[in-house]
Amino acid sequence: MPEILEIEMYRRDANQIVGRSVSGVVAHDPDYLREIDASSLGQVLTGSTVTATRRVGKVMVVETSAASLGLRFGMTGRLVIDNVATIDQLEYSSKELKPEWNRFSLDFEGGGTLTMNDPRRLGNVTVDPDLSSLGVDAWKLTGDVLADLVQGRTLALKSFLLDQKRVAGIGNLLADEILWRCALSPGRQAQSLTASECHELAHTTVRVLDELLARGGSNTGDLFSERNQAGRCPLDGEALTKDRFGGRTTWWCSAHQR
Ligand SMILES: [Zn+2]
Structure with a gap:
C-alpha cells in the first residue's frame, strides 16, 4: 500500500502540474468524491491554476487558485500524470493500470491529466481537506x-x-x-x-x-x-x-x- 514515501513520490511527480490551468474534472467513480459532486467541483476548479503541492502524512494536497484538493490513496491508489504512473507497481497490488480503475481526473488546458487509479477504491478526494485530526x-x-x-x-x-x-x-x-x-x-x-x-x-x-x-x-x-x-x-x-x-x-x- 502507498505509505508516506510513495505519497511523497506522488507529490514530487505532481510538481509538473504546478502552473497548469484546470479545464475540467472527471469523476469516473462518483463515490470517490466526498461531500461534493462532480459538477459542483467542476464549477469550482475549472479555470483555476494549480499553485502548489504539499503532503501531510499520507494525504497529498493539490493547491489551486480556487480551492485545495485532498487526495487519499487508500490501499492501492496510484497517481498517473499525463498517462504515466509515478510508480510502476505498488507492493501487494496490480502492475496493470486498467481504465476501469480510474476514479478521478483533473484535465488541463492544452492537454494533460492528473488521474487517480485505484483498483480497490479505498481512496478518496475532498475539497479543502480537514487535516486537523492528523498528528x-x-x-x-x-x-x-x-x-x-x-x-x-x-x-x-x-x-x-x-x-x-x-x-x-x-x-x-x-x-x-x-x-x-x-x-x-x-x-x-x-x-x-x-x-x-x-x-x-x-x-x-x-x-x-x-x-x-x-x-x-x-x-x-x-x-x-x-x-x-x-x-x-x-x-x-x-x-x-x-x-x-x-x-x-x-x-x-x-x-x-x-
Ligand atoms: Zn536481531
Whole structure:
C-alpha cells in the first residue's frame, strides 16, 4: 500500500502540474468524491491554476487558485500524470493500470491529466481537506515532540506508530523497519520510552524515510525480504517473530529488540 514515501513520490511527480490551468474534472467513480459532486467541483476548479503541492502524512494536497484538493490513496491508489504512473507497481497490488480503475481526473488546458487509479477504491478526494485530526508528519518528528506524544500512552509501540492521529504517515512496513533499526520491541508500552529512546526513535524515523526514499520506496527496507516464516534478522541472524499489533502483521527480532 502507498505509505508516506510513495505519497511523497506522488507529490514530487505532481510538481509538473504546478502552473497548469484546470479545464475540467472527471469523476469516473462518483463515490470517490466526498461531500461534493462532480459538477459542483467542476464549477469550482475549472479555470483555476494549480499553485502548489504539499503532503501531510499520507494525504497529498493539490493547491489551486480556487480551492485545495485532498487526495487519499487508500490501499492501492496510484497517481498517473499525463498517462504515466509515478510508480510502476505498488507492493501487494496490480502492475496493470486498467481504465476501469480510474476514479478521478483533473484535465488541463492544452492537454494533460492528473488521474487517480485505484483498483480497490479505498481512496478518496475532498475539497479543502480537514487535516486537523492528523498528528505530526513523520518526516518532521523530533525527540522532544515524540517524548510529549508518548506520555500516558499505554498502547503498544507498534500500534502507537501506526496511529495517524499521533504521528502521520507511518504504515506497517515502515513501522517494523524503524523499530527493528532502533532495537525497540513493537510490544513495548509507548509510555515506557525514555527520553533518549524517543530521540533515537525520532532520529531513526527521519533517517529511514530519507534512505528508503532514495532507494525507491517502503519495500526497500533491510527487513523487507525477511518478512516470511523463514525470515532471519539481518543484524544477528536470529529467527524473526511474527506478531500482530493494531490488527497488522508485525515481524520483529526478539533477540535484539527490547
Ligand atoms: Zn536481531
